Amino acid sequence: MVSLAVTSALTSALAGCSSGDEEPEPTPTSTATSIAPTPPPTAAPPPKAPTKGACYRLTYREVLAPTSATPPSKCDGSHTSETYAIGTLDTVVDGHLLAVDSDRVQDQVATACPAALLDFLGGDPAALRLSMFRPLWFTPTVAQSDKGANWYRCDVVAVAGDKELAKPGTTLKGALAKPELRDRFAMCGTAAPDSEDFERVICSAEHKWRAIEVIPVDAKTYPGVTALRDRLESPCEDAGLDAAADPLDYKWGYEYPTKEQWAMGQTWGLCWAPD
Numbered sequence: 584m585v586s587l588a589v590t591s592a593l594t595s596a597l598a599g600c601s602s603g604d605e606e607p608e609p610t611p612t613s614t615a616t617s618i619a620p621t622p623p624p625t626a627a628p629p630p631k632a633p634t635k636g637a638c639y640r641l642t643y644r645e646v647l648a649p650t651s652a653t654p655p656s657k658c659d660g661s662h663t664s665e666t667y668a669i670g671t672l673d674t675v676v677d678g679h680l681l682a683v684d685s686d687r688v689q690d691q692v693a694t695a696c697p698a699a700l701l702d703f704l705g706g707d708p709a710a711l712r713l714s715m716f717r718p719l720w721f722t723p724t725v726a727q728s729d730k731g732a733n734w735y736r737c738d739v740v741a742v743a744g745d746k747e748l749a750k751p752g753t754t755l756k757g758a759l760a761k762p763e764l765r766d767r768f769a770m771c772g773t774a775a776p777d778s779e780d781f782e783r784v785i786c787s788a789e790h791k792w793r794a795i796e797v798i799p800v801d802a803k804t805y806p807g808v809t810a811l812r813d814r815l816e817s818p819c820e821d822a823g824l825d826a827a828a829d830p831l832d833y834k835w836g837y838e839y840p841t842k843e844q845w846a847m848g849q850t851w852g853l854c855w856a857p858d
Contacts, residue, residue, distance in 0.1 A: 629731030638662035643746045651721045663748040667703035668737035683728035696720040696737035706759025709797040715742045715785045741768045744784045770794040776838045776855045793858035796822040799851045811839035819854035826856040
């Protein structure tokens with residue numbers, strides 16, 4: 584509330600001489616004018632939260648950013664991402680308000696969004712790991728958070744190739760439970776996984792090899808390259824044989840996580856075969 588003080592200017596009477604019947608001039612008086620206080624400005628509503636099921640035309644660079652200002656587009660058009668979950672940020676810890684870009688808040692979203700992806704896509708964990716579907720997430724900007732925005736948004740994209748996103752042209756809800764979509768967005772390669780020409784692509788693109796099986800690695804810490812090779816060699820050879828048209832002439836390969844990938848949660852290897 585803004586308080587306005589009104590000051591009255593007082594005029595002093597002049598002492599004059601009077602003669603005869605002349606009446607003395609009256610002493611001027613002042614009148615105080617009342618001014619109503621200015622009401623406080625109405626607080627602007629927080630920025631509108633995103634909508635579950637919305638689709639967006641995001642570039643590869645835009646999906647790597649922590650925030651997004653891109654407006655939604657039609658899901659049956661040339662979109663690249665789809666919002667599969669919306670949540671509320673927990674920004675208060677022990678009575679202290681945390682910034683939206685703090686590690687604690689961002690870690691919350693980085694856990695919640697990947698955990699919700701499989702429920703949206705359907706299928707099982709192995710099918711997801713053999714696909715090119717990836718989760719990504721956005722939070723409000725600091726300025727939006729200061730205005731009361733307290734949401735997070737989980738989107739799914741399909742990586743088509745090196746720094747390239749696929750355009751599904753349809754919703755991806757239940758995609759891993761639909762054979763056509765599961766095969767279209769499965770993980771394939773332009774060459775054998777140990778080749779210098781290897782590039783990971785969706786299987787609807789031109790390719791020569793396909794990821795065919797997921798091999799979990801049971802270890803609390805990174806086991807090292809030798810142990811990973813020992814773990815993958817035999818089951819991947821068997822998987823390659825099962826996928827081969829000629830049991831007497833077949834190829835197979837495997838791919839194991841690096842130490843950095845292991846630290847990010849990839850505790851499994853992949854078996855590959857020509858396709």
